[in-house]
Amino acid sequence: MKIVAVTACPTGIAHTYMAAEQLEMTGKKLGYQVKVETQGAMGVENEVSAADIAAADAVIFAVGVPVQDRERFEGKRILEVPVADAIKNAPGVFEKLKAL
């Protein structure tokens, strides 16, 4: 299963990157192919392309602020969770995604 995700938090200093790392780590462990775009103080990094989105089976938004260019993901299955959930309970996030 291919998953794309976006992480973003209010100051963009810590949680954005912690959540990204956790989703990548946990996803890999669970056997998913995960690509995470970070929208933080450094700006947008590891941007997911239109092709990435098209190929993805599902989308995770682990955010505390609105996602930039959200319209890119129109028509996809999207799970939106608080950014802290992705950090503290990433396996739970993937569980929810399966149930979607």
Add this chain to the structure above:
Amino acid sequence: MSLEFTFTFPLPNGLHARPASLLRDEAVRFSCATVLHNGRNGLHANVKSLLSLVSADFRLGDPARLTMEGADEGLALPALEAFLRDEFPGCDSPLPEVAATRGVGFVPRLIAASGAAFYRGRPVSPGFAVGAVVVADMPGLPEGCPGLATDAVAEGVALEAAIAAVTGELHASMTSAKNTVEREVLKAHLAVAKDPEFAGKARDRIFKEGRSAAAAVQEIAQVYSEILRASESVYLRERVLDIKDVAGRLLRQLSGEPIVAGLTLEAPAVVMATLLTPSEFLALDRRFLRGLVLSEGGTTSHTVILARAFGIPCVSGVKELHGVLKPGITVLVDARRGLVIPEPPATVRRYYDLDERRYAERAGRVAGFAAKTGATADGRRIEIAANVSSAAEAEAAFGKGAEGIGLFRTEMLFMDRPAAPSEEEQVAEYRRAVTVAGSRPVIIRSLDIGGDKPLPYLNLPKEDNPFLGCRAVRFYGAHKPMIKTQFRAILRAATDGNVKLMVPMIGHVDEVRVVKALMEEARAELVAEQLAFNPDVALGVMLEVPSAAFAIPELAREVSFFSIGTNDLAQYFFAMDRGNPAVADGMDPLNSSFLRLLKKITDDAHAAGRPVGLCGEIAGRPDLAPLLVGLGLDELSMAAPLMSGMKAAIHGLKASDCDRIVAQSLLKPDAAEVRALLRETAATVSGDMLHPELIMLESEAASRGEVIKELTDRLWLAGRVGDADVVEEALWRREDTYSTGMGFGVAVPHCKSPEVIVNSVAVLKMKTPIVWNPSDSAPVGLVILLAMRDINGADTHMAVFSKLARKLMHEEFRDRLRDESDVKALTVFIRESLNV
């Protein structure tokens, strides 16, 4: 018949005690009745009564009419007219305003959340205090003093005796007072005690209304207090204190009771009062006096000025305290933030323990620099000297590590007296400073007086524009004997020391030649009189007139050193009155045009082989240290308390960096960009985001709030944040959105704030893990704080922050952080993991 003339009231602070007493002194020389009418409010005053004058509530610009009626009215008119025109407008030097502290009214989260009641006021004398409340209230009629009396004559005699006793008491205190502020206060009180109208009205009550002397004094004091309190001038309202003070002294005389009977301090105390009079303040036992809380009393009251002089923390203007601060309860006074907290709970006490610890630690660090010589890290010498106004101050300055006296102002010696000081008096004062100095230099500035700082005995003509008029060296020619006496005194005091003479307001080399001729005369006289003196006193010029900055080569042929007086130099350079708040903001010394002027001065002086110092206010600003060093100044002279901080700042700099910063500053278009450059430099020069100093092990913090406080204080001590309160609040704002506890026993509080100077990572490990947030699953034992500057665009440090955030998700990384107990090893490990 009567005579009169009209004028516009000229004093910005209104007609308060000091100018009123000068006017009265003029009027009492004549026997005619003299009345001053205020056309604005219809009040009129007996000019021979200070209280009557003060009560007429004159303010700047009021239409005033003076009438004289009596035998010598023809003599009085021209004399008073001349006085009011020539001397009166310049006779009032405003009392120093106490600047409000930064962060006023700020209530730290921990205190707000503690549930403790707190009251806000103005922090007017900074510091922190805890003590038991002692309440000092207005003196009422002393016990045992009846309101009515049967024997009016006896009461009248008692009143006269009390007035005589209080007058004598005040005279005696004035003679022994060492502090000039204290002397000024006593002078004002003496004027009230001797006021004819005060005594006259009290006598009326005794003889016409059958009141006792004590009741009469108390009632008259009340009447005047009410008049003054209704005044629109804050300054006059605060003079209620002076009346209350004198009334209290009189009542004590009349009743035999001590005026401040309830104010015997036996344990650490915070004194709480509506108003506290200066003599009540001075009567308090300062061994136990920890702080003051005043519900009235602004920033210019004599009591507040005394509190500052003695270093007693004071919060004023605290309303609604009566009934709350009961005698004996413990109260905490935060005279930095302007908070008063009765019966502080343990959490609040702990917060302030931490707060005090940071101030004590900083004072300790800076104090370590007091004994050092001023030099940069790479060894460029820059002498750190003190600005003083008396020998006593010079002695204190050497005790604080002064490498010299860069500016000994001599005006104080000449002011507030009927005639100029004698040569012997001057020799004694200068020699006292020279003796303490030993071989260290003492730069004595000759008299800097003129239209803006008049001396009553000089009869200087009134000028429309005194700052551009006949001040300092420009009036020496007309007062040669007085100046020659000062030169003689300086030459004589210099026999045993390294004394230099500096002349103010030089604009042109001709003025130096006049001064040198006068010095030559002084030397010749001393030789003829066979008096011992030092013929080799170096002569220097204070650079404060822009024309002198463009005459350095020829000045250097005549004198041996320069010192830049930036306060006046900036005012003349920008053509802005530094006393006028409407324009004063515009004269920013960071303007590159001004920096270019300073650079030209130092370059030209050095090219001529002459040293150049700086003795304006900017000399004591650590934030400008890179510029001052980079300009190549040889000496910085400042208020003594600032010296250690300046030495510390300079020791942390490299001269080569400073030279580069100045070179870049000179190319900037405005002050804002120079300021930005300084901040940018502070951020990069300080280097690493993570420094061993920012790692704290075995913290005993008991809550999230204490952890945040400890970490921000650590950043503050390391000079990485400006206002720690603001950064603390920014961290809390971030906590408000959702907990920064991330599970695994780790929390990562973080913020972006304009008060962050250097991007920083700080680490704190708990002795005992704490609950970070109730929603967290595990208690937190490891805290990593990220503090980031509030600038737009990506920052090289940001990549490190994001890398660290990612690393923290890895168990092995966290375990290593938790297990490593050596600060150095921990620093190395984190740096290596992040490739920094």
